[in-house]
Amino acid sequence: MRPTDIRSHEYFHKVVDCQWACPAHTPVPEYIRLIAAGRYSDAYMINWKSNVFPGILGRTCDRPCEPACRRGRVEDGNGGKPEPVAICRLKRVAADHKDDIRGRLPKAPQQKNGKRVACIGAGPASLTVARDLAPLGYHVVVFDGDPQAGGMMRTQIPKFRLPESVIDEEAGYILDMGMEFRAGARIESMRELLAGDYDAIFVGSGAPRGRDLDIPGRREAAAHIHIGIDWLASVAFGHTTRIGKRVIVLGGGNTAMDCCRSSRRLGGEDVKVIVRSGFEEMKASPWEKEDAMHEGIPILNDLVPKAFTHEGGRLTGITFEKVKAAYDARGRRSLVPTGEPDQHFECDDALVAVGQENAFPWIERGIGIGFNRWGMPTVDPVTMQSTLPRVFFGGDAAFGPKNIIWAVAHGHEAAVSIDKLCHGEDIRVRPAPEVNLVSQKMGIHEWSYDNQISPEQRYRVPWKDTRITLKDIKVEVELGFDPKAAFAEAQRCLNCDVQTVFTHRLCIECDACVDICPMDCITFTVNGEERELRGRLGAPARNLAQDLYVSDALKTGRVMVKDEDVCLHCGLCAERCPTGAWDMQKFLLDMTHAGPGCRAAPPAPSRKVA
Numbered sequence: 001m002r003p004t005d006i007r008s009h010e011y012f013h014k015v016v017d018c019q020w021a022c023p024a025h026t027p028v029p030e031y032i033r034l035i036a037a038g039r040y041s042d043a044y045m046i047n048w049k050s051n052v053f054p055g056i057l058g059r060t061c062d063r064p065c066e067p068a069c070r071r072g073r074v075e076d077g078n079g080g081k082p083e084p085v086a087i088c089r090l091k092r093v094a095a096d097h098k099d100d101i102r103g104r105l106p107k108a109p110q111q112k113n114g115k116r117v118a119c120i121g122a123g124p125a126s127l128t129v130a131r132d133l134a135p136l137g138y139h140v141v142v143f144d145g146d147p148q149a150g151g152m153m154r155t156q157i158p159k160f161r162l163p164e165s166v167i168d169e170e171a172g173y174i175l176d177m178g179m180e181f182r183a184g185a186r187i188e189s190m191r192e193l194l195a196g197d198y199d200a201i202f203v204g205s206g207a208p209r210g211r212d213l214d215i216p217g218r219r220e221a222a223a224h225i226h227i228g229i230d231w232l233a234s235v236a237f238g239h240t241t242r243i244g245k246r247v248i249v250l251g252g253g254n255t256a257m258d259c260c261r262s263s264r265r266l267g268g269e270d271v272k273v274i275v276r277s278g279f280e281e282m283k284a285s286p287w288e289k290e291d292a293m294h295e296g297i298p299i300l301n302d303l304v305p306k307a308f309t310h311e312g313g314r315l316t317g318i319t320f321e322k323v324k325a326a327y328d329a330r331g332r333r334s335l336v337p338t339g340e341p342d343q344h345f346e347c348d349d350a351l352v353a354v355g356q357e358n359a360f361p362w363i364e365r366g367i368g369i370g371f372n373r374w375g376m377p378t379v380d381p382v383t384m385q386s387t388l389p390r391v392f393f394g395g396d397a398a399f400g401p402k403n404i405i406w407a408v409a410h411g412h413e414a415a416v417s418i419d420k421l422c423h424g425e426d427i428r429v430r431p432a433p434e435v436n437l438v439s440q441k442m443g444i445h446e447w448s449y450d451n452q453i454s455p456e457q458r459y460r461v462p463w464k465d466t467r468i469t470l471k472d473i474k475v476e477v478e479l480g481f482d483p484k485a486a487f488a489e490a491q492r493c494l495n496c497d498v499q500t501v502f503t504h505r506l507c508i509e510c511d512a513c514v515d516i517c518p519m520d521c522i523t524f525t526v527n528g529e530e531r532e533l534r535g536r537l538g539a540p541a542r543n544l545a546q547d548l549y550v551s552d553a554l555k556t557g558r559v560m561v562k563d564e565d566v567c568l569h570c571g572l573c574a575e576r577c578p579t580g581a582w583d584m585q586k587f588l589l590d591m592t593h594a595g596p597g598c599r600a601a602p603p604a605p606s607r608k609v610a
Helices: 009-015 017-021 028-036 040-051 054-060 087-097 124-136 164-175 190-194 228-236 254-265 286-294 404-422 483-490 512-516 530-535 572-576
Strands: 116-120 139-144 180-183 200-203 225-227 246-250 270-274 303-311 314-327 333-337 343-346 349-352 391-393 434-439 498-502 522-525 548-550 559-563 582-590
Touching (some): 009 017, 009 582, 017 028, 028 040, 028 483, 040 054, 040 087, 054 087, 054 164, 054 404, 087 483, 124 164, 124 200, 124 404, 190 200, 200 404, 225 228, 228 254, 228 349, 246 254, 254 286, 254 349, 314 349, 391 404, 512 522, 512 572
Parallel strands (some): 139 180, 200 391, 225 349, 246 270, 246 349
Antiparallel strands (some): 303 314, 434 582, 548 559
């Protein structure tokens, strides 16, 4: 194998598994250390720069960082299942315990730059675009059909998970930056908008239409069958305040979990979730399923709805066919009947949460914006640009339903593209991130970070008593970590961004680092092809998704090979090394957003030679 080029920012970025997995690439270990130090405002601002909504995401994020966390790979779990650091809930700690940070937020300049940008929808993607561009002098106009900003964060996430005050606060930070918010202004024609004086248009209108079920009885019992996302929006705005005692929720995603838990709070005494797939195949996040079951809501699997039963326009129940998963030679799954008798469950109301889809009736065809056969816009996944150069998409409107953190990531990329477009630059040339790699050495055996490995298992976020929460849909269920618990949970972080950096010319091949490594992830051996080399390391490196750290040839001709997958970043190798060949260096990657840093440097002035 060739020696690893650690000058490439992607190499060490990939080692910081949580940051690599985060769509917005939030520097997770950095803000967790600040939380441990009680510097909550600083931790909040690091989050705010990258993911924009720390308080919201600290309660609702889909947490792609946590399955990636190496803590879940390297601890023994003390007889239980190894669990990652509670990254998401630590984010909330920063939001809950920060000081007033409004003085640290950027302000829109008095003098605008003459460019106008329209953002359609006031959800997370559009608000991110507005936040990135307004401080640069752009006149940003945000349109939304609802009376308040927030989009799906406000209409589709129940208040017992996300209090309205948190949305008001974090959306307010952005709206106060000097953009123009036109509430209650629904865009009816893209053609008309294009005829306006906008230099760029960003579409962040979400996936506003819930899928329906066209099965017998749907029309006859329509008054008691509700589309999940529409019903949640009606609840959010106070239009719906009660539901029948017996409720069936159809669907296995996070929307279904919000529907069933909301139903319990609005009068549902017998609430069931019924899903066509198996429990493990459900799209809902594991913790969303756990929360629903904690509140006494059963989840029934492998049942496909066949018909709504009704009597005189009143819904009486739903008939289901029992199915099982079958796989073809290519591993593709299909659901086939088991041959068991159909099952019937009684209910007074049904909530259909079987998926969402985009609806763009307001975007006329033939104006230059391409759509695929599923009615989705043709969007460049890197630049977020549509086939009409000055129109960009992001969030659910771009690629279908995902989650808030993906919408934020799309917003950042679209803002970069818009800024470059308005400055006449090639938007396909993306800005490199800012990277720092700094030694943490303070002495022979001392580091400027805490490298001790905490043996504690994941701390549980406390909940308010269900006897209280199930009676009021606005009472927040999770209480959040207090500072003491937050410190203890933060100590579980392995500081994956403090990298083990090896200098081959200083190595005397004494193998002291091999002897002391608690994970056996360092091996000195002859070089070879990667597949063969992985199999003969001290601990075989089986995770092909994580790279090997390979040195230049040493004096004996051997190379140092380190498996980055299970390293604890404990620093013992560097403490034991007699020559300083190993060093612990903090890697900080900061994504470059819209602004001068994302644009090409102006040419240097020419110099005349006499």
